[in-house]
Amino acid sequence: MRQFEKPSDQNRYESLRASLMMLCFGFGVLAFxxxxxxxxxxxxxxxxxxxxxxxxxxTHSGANAQAxxxxxPGEDGVEIR
Numbered sequence: 001m002r003q004f005e006k007p008s009d010q011n012r013y014e015s016l017r018a019s020l021m022m023l024c025f026g027f028g029v030l031a032f033x034x035x036x037x038x039x040x041x042x043x044x045x046x047x048x049x050x051x052x053x054x055x056x057x058x059t060h061s062g063a064n065a066q067a068x069x070x071x072x073p074g075e076d077g078v079e080i081r
Contacts, residue, residue, distance in 0.1 A: 035041075045052075
């Protein structure tokens with residue numbers, strides 16, 4: 001540990017350290033309050049246009065909504081070549 005020549009140096013060091021710790025605690029509390037107030041910032045979103053299109057296609061019913069789930073090609077009587 002650091003040796004101090006005068007007691008006043010040690011008091012200044014401890015005062016500065018306590019002030020910095022309180023400042024960090026205040027920033028932490030501020031960050032916490034911002035986060036709980038803005039929870040929509042943390043929703044996962046697609047990173048690209050392609051990913052957005054794929055996510056959109058998977059969640060919305062399109063022209064293939066009438067198709068059977070798990071139907072194999074050729075089961076509807078159409079010959080596959």
